[in-house]
Amino acid sequence: MTHLADPVRASAHRSTAGTSPPGRSRRPGSRTTRPGARRLRPLLFCAPFIVLFAGMYLAPIAYAAVSSLFALHRTGLGLTAPTARFDPLSNYTQALQDDAFTSSLIRVALFGVVQVPVMLGLALVLALLFDAKSARGKGFFRLSSFLPYAIPGVSAALVWSFMYSSQSSPINRLLEPLGAAVPFFDEDLALWSVANIVTWSWAGYNAIIIYSALQAIPSEILEAARMDGASAIRIAWSIKIPAVRGALVLTTVFSIIGSAQLFNEPTVLQPVSGGSISSTFTPIMSAQSAVAAGNHHYAAAQSVLLAVAVGVVSFAFFKLTERKGQA
Template sequence: MTQASPSVRATGRRPAAAAPSRPARGALSGRPRPLSPLLFCAPFVALFVAMYIAPILYAAYNSLFTVRRSGLGLTAPTEVFAPLDNYVRAVHDGSFTASLGRVALFGVVQVPLMLAVALVLALLIDSKSARGRGFFRLTSFIPYAIPGVSAALVWSFMYSSTSSPLNRLLEPFSVTIPFFDDDIVLWSVANIVTWSWAGYNMIIIYAALQSIPAEVLEAARMDGASALRIAWSIKIPAVRGALVLTTVFSIIGSAQLFNEPTVLQPVSGGSISSAFTPLMSAQSAVAAGNYPYAAAQSVLLAVAVGLVSLIFFKLTRRGDQA
């Protein structure tokens, strides 16, 4: 026989058994987890699909049709399903392929130059001996705050053959810059883009510089490293992610070049054609009522930009692994 515990013998009552722990709500019922986190993401997903995914899919779908017109043009044009016709036409369109090459050259030269200027500005403002950092950050960022169309209008006055103050300053030296010459006009546009976007990229790089621990920089100074050595060996490697980000943004921006050459076109004397960039070429197709052909050009441009960005990411990742 088992003996009762002393408390049972004294009171004649057994203590109440401990209540079993209650399982978590929904643990035994098999209910799915709450959907509230997904509901918080729903507005963003809806806007992303409506503003980005849907237009891309519609453009890809629309590019599969071809506009056909009668011989005399007396009847309304009709759209015929021909999946490859617009793409074949775009590949053999000399104006469109030339615009792709022009933008590629623009990106190869202008993007590294602009990012180099942005990096130098960020390093100068971040230097220990810098004074008036807030003023220089603001003045560097102001060109980005000016709308691109307005900036192009101002620069069109600066480039004008009759009123250019730049050429007037160079008159005593018998030097005249033909800003709208066929061989120079692309770099005139690049100058406007660099002026507008260098400050924006500088802010991104400068923000990355602020994340470098002060102890690391102070230790380098105590070891006798010069400001140039600290910038080259510590600061620039630390902002590598920001440089990759700004490079990708700049590649995409170069492919979307439209405002500046469009504003300069009326005063360019014919050096900027209606197909100067891929977007201008697509806009010309829209103006002509050939929406499927414009959609095909846009799809080809998007694919080209995606491939370039992917290759760039692969190269930068390979550099990280090495």
């Protein structure tokens, strides 16, 4: 029986091996996944973001760029409605020759050159204090520094307009015994009054970002520096600040973009500024004035010029910091 069964089993094995496909055996009813389908799976997960990003970000940029290539033309005595004609250089030429718009660009550039370093320097000092080994009540101070960011910009500007008012300013009331007063809405101080509000609102937010980067520094490095006799200031200068270079670059770029988008604070302060803050105080306000006048194409051209300027400055800053990092 054994010799008869062996050929039967051998033939059965050969027949099974001949019919089964090479590779792993598949379960009944299982389906193989094509490589192309596997590659599409990540795109399916990213599809909601891609759709929203394209619809809410890329589409408006494309629409503004196309709209800026058309200019409004009036015929006759101007009694008829203006018509939009394809004139790709008209709006850009007008914007570059517009003293109000170019002045707003220079004003915002000055704002960024002064306010951004001051704000990030203050944020860095706060982050180092939060990270100090001898600090007490870190949670309370982190929360209190972050609270101004949680207040909407319009609400913060309304509160500060009360602080700046020549009639109700508590700051000037405190200075009355000294015979001094701060003209917050003077033409030379109006920009820095706005800068004070922005610094108050965003310094704590940037400090939290820098503080998070400080938490990634290995504790062994800090302990080794302390054992070598390094002071807290030397540790901060030689170890902590170089370690948060990436966070500083990130917050600087965000601050540059935020400076170019300056709108809420000067718009809220404009009615009480006595004319020192005009309707074209910033590039965004200038574009908004063009929209209010019904010239959407001119506003689009101003927006495109502002976006290009911010992109060039951000790219140059990235390249500059990259070279310094490699050096």
